[in-house]
Amino acid sequence: MSLNVMPKKSSGHGHDTPYLRLQKNNCFACGKENPQGMHLKFTYDEERDSFVCRFRLGKRYTGPPGHAHGGIIATILDEAMGKVNKLRHVIALTSQITVDYLKPVPLNQPLRVESREVRVRGRRHINMAEILNSKDEVLARSRGLFIAIDPQKMFAKFVER
Numbered sequence: 001m002s003l004n005v006m007p008k009k010s011s012g013h014g015h016d017t018p019y020l021r022l023q024k025n026n027c028f029a030c031g032k033e034n035p036q037g038m039h040l041k042f043t044y045d046e047e048r049d050s051f052v053c054r055f056r057l058g059k060r061y062t063g064p065p066g067h068a069h070g071g072i073i074a075t076i077l078d079e080a081m082g083k084v085n086k087l088r089h090v091i092a093l094t095s096q097i098t099v100d101y102l103k104p105v106p107l108n109q110p111l112r113v114e115s116r117e118v119r120v121r122g123r124r125h126i127n128m129a130e131i132l133n134s135k136d137e138v139l140a141r142s143r144g145l146f147i148a149i150d151p152q153k154m155f156a157k158f159v160e161r
Contacts, residue, residue, distance in 0.1 A: 029079035040076065040113075042083045050116040051083040057107050068105040073131065077142035080115035081127035085146055087117065092125050092146035100141045110134045123148040 024033035031037045042053045055076075063069030078097055085092040105111065115129035125146040131139045 027079075029075055038075070040079055042080065044087075045114075048114070048116075050114045051080060052112060052114050053080060054110065054112045056110060057105070059107055062107060064104060066107055068107060070099075070101060073101065073105050073140050074099050074142070076113050076131060077115075077129045077140060078144065080113040080129040081142060081144040082146065084115050084117050084127040085125055085148070088120060088125070088148075090125070090148040091151045092123075092148040095145045095147045097142055097144040101139075102141060103137065103139045105131060105139045106133070111139075118143065 025031040026034045026037070028034060028037045030040045030042070032039065038055075040053050040055060042051045044050075045052050053076075057068050057072065061068050061072045063072070074097065077099060078094055081097070082092070082094065111131055111133060113129055113131045115127055118126040118128050120126070125148065126143065127146060128141070128143045130141045133139055
């Protein structure tokens with residue numbers, strides 16, 4: 001007998017995702033309060049059933065000359081895939097990601113990352129993301145496994161009182 005305790009996928013933007021009030025959002029990828037962070041801003045595209053972020057990478061993210069460092073590419077893809085969990089109103093942490101680096105990701109060019117759900121089984125959420133250039137060419141692609149957690153238990157010592 002299998003009980004599916006995961007909420008059904010919503011058509012909303014994830015605004016009723018359980019949330020813990022942390023001191024500040026210092027996330028390197030999306031945190032508004034991190035002055036050295038990337039400040040990525042995602043929106044939900046209902047038509048495409050995906051999260052989208054448009055961005056440009058400056059020279060501080062250099063890897064090979066004129067192109068982004070592979071770790072930065074992985075960070076962007078991880079962040080994008082993590083946003084997808086909002087659709088199920090859960091907090092889920094990255095357990096594994098794989099990245100296919102298909103073409104070099106250029107600096108100082110308009111880029112976008114798109115992410116969507118692949119499958120959910122219990123606490124296991126599998127998502128995917130792609131970084132595309134302005135010609136809609138896929139530059140990098142990822143697949144990730146995220147495990148839903150209880151944020152009250154895991155992050156209790158970091159919560160404002």
